[in-house]
Amino acid sequence: MRAVSTDPPIRSLRLTLTNCHSGAATLVMMAPRFVVTGAYWEDTMPYRPHPFSWVPAVGQRHASTDAKPAGGYPTGMTVQTLCGHQLIADNTETAWLWETCPECNAAARVLAGLPPVLGDAVAKTGGAS
Structure with missing residues (x-):
């Protein structure tokens, strides 16, 4: 039926x-x-297409799987990051311009089902295959 x-x-x-x-x-x-x-x-509910969200903290943009409040992680909130640290969120406009934490980026790409960034692979191997 x-x-x-x-x-x-x-x-x-x-x-x-x-x-x-x-x-x-x-x-x-x-x-x-x-x-x-x-x-x-x-x-x-907050928009979250992947099981992680980006959060600026301590001079870099990090990724976290912690529950994300509507409006994003507020400044001063402690979050566990994919690079293994507990950091204090800095949700200011200039903080979103900081460089991305390479460890969080690598872990986030795995969670998103994406291949590693070529630059990371070349830097680690010196271009050798």
Whole structure:
């Protein structure tokens, strides 16, 4: 037996994302089945496409699997990072411009199912295969 929907077909998906750094952006996607209109993601749950989130702390951008509050990790919150340290978040605008922690980046790429960055591999092997 097959379930059949009696709802009319939906032609597009509209999602409004907001954050404290860049204001709001609206994403519209063509979708055959679903529609969301006027949704503010941060009001209900933080956007997290991977099992980790980025957090600036101690002069670098780190990654963490700690629960991320709506609006991001607030300045002063202690987080466990993928590089193995407990650090204090610095959620200021200039902190997001810091370099990325190479250990967190490598661990985050594994969690995201991505290959290692070529530059990292070349630096470790000196270009030898």
